[in-house]
Amino acid sequence: MGMEIRMILKELIQDIDVTSISGDTSIDIKNVAYHSKNVVKDCLFVAIPGLKFDGHNFVDEAIERGARALILEKPMRKRGNICHIVVRDSRVALARLSSRFYHHPSQKVKLIGITGTNGKTTTAYLLESIFKKAGIKVGTISTINYRYLKNTLKAAHTTPESLELQKILKDMVDSGVSHVVMEVSSHALDLRRVDGCSFDIGVFTNLSRDHLDYHQDMASYYRSKERLFTDLLQHKEDPWAVINEDDPKGGLLKNVVHAKVLTFGIDVKGDIWADSLSPTPKGISAQIHTPYGVFTMESALYGKINVYNILAATGVCVCFGIPLGIIKEGIESLSHVPGRLQRVSNNHDIHVFVDYAHTDDALKRVLLSIKEAGQGQIICVFGCGGDRDPGKRPLMGQVSGKLSDFTIITSDNPRTEDPYKIIREIEEGIKQVQVDRYAVIPNRRQAIQYAIDLARPGDTVIIAGKGHETYQILKDETRPFDDLVVAKEILDNRKARNGNEI
Known part of the structure; x- marks a missing residue:
């Protein structure tokens, strides 16, 4: 059993953009929920206008279940002694107060965010493999599942909702994890799930048509990805952006990023690049060039598409100063990625x-x-x-x-x-x-x-x-x-x- 978390409401809402407050903010908050069914005694309920349901319609149920305070995006009639806090954006508020409630866990680890249309999962698996070879205790938040040390959790989304995300990060920190690899989806960026996170490295794999049922057009889709590098990659000292320069959007992205940039490619020779690509009976081999030397690897992963993922993972490890021999060993020890070729x-x-x-x-x-x-x-x-x-x-x-x-x-x-x-x-x-x-x-x-x-x-x-x-x-x-x-x-x-x- 973990220790009970409690926080004075006034402290909990320090980081959020408040429009108005009506009620006592000196009360103790012991839990946070954005789904009324998850509300318990002494809880702060965050009402979110969702894609299917509006949390504001469930405020009364939340109060019945024990909510003592409400975060609202829409002003509502006052309900007894319940504290009403109106904010500009309840999703942003949830992300920021979740981080504070769990004592800012992303600030206590090296956090790598990977975004792009394709390659996120494989790059995450490669990094996990290399980090383990380097003796690093690693946690991974991925489309496949969320895992760290001997713990594996089912993945409801590629990137969890901000409240669950911060809880997972805290559990990782408490377990001794020092590095976390996170797939960051366009939905997570647009819906502000990662706004409470402090990233050390952002990785851009590529961009092509996907999720237009949600984003409507490619410009909006790209802007959601861009947020990782322009809005979120500036809360840590000396952040890095690792960018695929073979992708046209990569060339655009490197000019707007708020971090040091390391590029990779095959057609364009970036800071990290590959040549001598050759299919093997079990996968592919290539020569990997880095600012600190060259190594040849034979991977069980298949095709040129996976060489890009290998370059992305190599770039992250170079930023962290991991020796090339360890990088090579980690790449070659990964036998497969579930459902990826x-x-x-x-x-x-x-x-x-x-x-x-x-x-x-x-x-x-x-x-x-x-x-x-x-x-x-x-x-x-x-x-x-x-x-x-x-x-x-x-x-x-x-x-x-x-x-x-x-x-x-x-x-x-x-x-x-x-x-x-x-x-x-x-x-x-x-x-x-x-x-x-x-x-x-x-x-x-x-x-x-x-x-x-x-x-x-x-x-x-x-x-x-x-x-x-x-x-x-x-x-x-x-x-x-x-x-x-x-x-x-x-x-x-x-x-x-x-x-x-x-």
Whole structure:
């Protein structure tokens, strides 16, 4: 059991932008909540106008459950002796007071924030591996899960809501963690989840179309990513920005960042760069150039896309002064990243990969990496998620049509949308580049089965879109479904076949 946290309300709200206060701020606060169901005795309730629900509509329930004070974005009628605090932005207020409530844990660790469309998770895993080789106690906040030492927590979001985030950071600090690697999503930046954090290093991997159902346009999407470097990377002494200079937005970003800049690239030779890239039977090898020397590495990760992630992780470690030999050892000891070009082992000489690629750019990068390796025919299985940016559906169809030898269009997570409608929108794209090298199989298991049955020895099957996910969402039902497990079952049951049988 941890020690009870309590704080005088007046102290708790020191860092927030208050418009008005009505009530006693000398009271003790023992808990903070933004969901009325989580309110307990002597709690501060933060009412947030959410994307689906407005916390202001649940103020009375919060008071019934024990709230003694309210943070409000909208003025409301006074309720008894409950302290009302009106703020300009309740999300920002929640982030800042959560940090104060948990005694500013991010100031007590080296905090690395990784943002970008693709590569965040793999870069985080690489850093975790290198830090462990360096003897550093590391915590990781990732799309896959939140983990530190022997603790693993389920990830509800890539980046937790600010209150949970600060609690996790405090638990990490209390456990002796000294370095924390955090994936920072565009949603987290736009919704101010990380506003209470003090970052030592910000990493920019790349930017391409994603989440436009939320951000509406690429300019807004980029601005959300930019916040990490312009607004949040200035609370620690000597912060660094590690930026992919091969990405056009990277060149723009390095000119506005409030920190020292270290660049990386392959096409553009930044401070960290790679050459002599060569596919190997188990992954890829490359020569990595740094300001402090050169090393050659052989990684179990696959393709040029992962060399960029390796360069990003190397850049962070160079900022921290970690020896190149340790960096190399950490890179080479990482066997895989869940659902990121993850191999599915089999005895049929078929190269089967599961990957999280769910945008046209991510799918393009994955397929190009496979083509560069020159491994037989490429069979791609993918669908698109429902209730998400519909504009990327035909684009993903075009990409697979151009770069795969055969495409199987299937369902991803249709959510509340008609899966057949989503498939038709993907078909609109693929038909623009070819008309006879694809099939539509809405049932995802049957689609994977068909792809593996179609493959001959030496061919590659890419199962894209869901990666590490262990479920499929159809309307209001969430069913167990794991691409890796399904592919493995099918491969284990597949009888050896001669190429002329297909």
